[in-house]
Amino acid sequence: MKIQRDDIWLLSRLDYLWSRYFINTPQNNKVFIKFGRFAKFRLGSIKLDKKSKSSFITITGMFKNPKIPMAVIDCTIAHELTHYSHGFSSPHPKMHKYPHEGGVVKREMQSRGMGHLLKAYRDWIKEYRKEFR
Numbered sequence: 001m002k003i004q005r006d007d008i009w010l011l012s013r014l015d016y017l018w019s020r021y022f023i024n025t026p027q028n029n030k031v032f033i034k035f036g037r038f039a040k041f042r043l044g045s046i047k048l049d050k051k052s053k054s055s056f057i058t059i060t061g062m063f064k065n066p067k068i069p070m071a072v073i074d075c076t077i078a079h080e081l082t083h084y085s086h087g088f089s090s091p092h093p094k095m096h097k098y099p100h101e102g103g104v105v106k107r108e109m110q111s112r113g114m115g116h117l118l119k120a121y122r123d124w125i126k127e128y129r130k131e132f133r
């Protein structure tokens with residue numbers, strides 16, 4: 001059976017990544033994840049809805065394409081989860097002034113054992129960028 005990349009599949013990736021790499025990051029609010037529009041450059045984002053106090057992760061609709069390696073999508077989700085763990089768009093205390101201060105996301109992902117995801121992302125983005133030259 002072919003696995004369809006829909007919002008339920010995204011949620012299963014989020015659950016997997018959270019339980020494997022973010023076990024020490026408690027989930028203090030509701031966290032939603034969904035595919036957004038087909039964005040070529042903004043691959044992922046996380047937002048906190050002030051009213052509902054829920055976090056919303058959006059992943060580019062481009063990643064529904066089965067040709068995109070799963071590790072690239074995992075890397076994108078884990079990037080947003082790292083922001084969550086650092087207190088950006090989440091109820092956790094803010095650990096930095098800016099979400100990407102001094103490469104904190106990359107460093108955090110490396111220290112949590114996700115170096116392989118970063119590498120898969122690097123390899124993919126290198127080829128992907130060639131399409132825009």
Ligand SMILES: [Zn+2]
Pocket residue numbers: 079083099100105
């Ligand atoms: Zn980011």
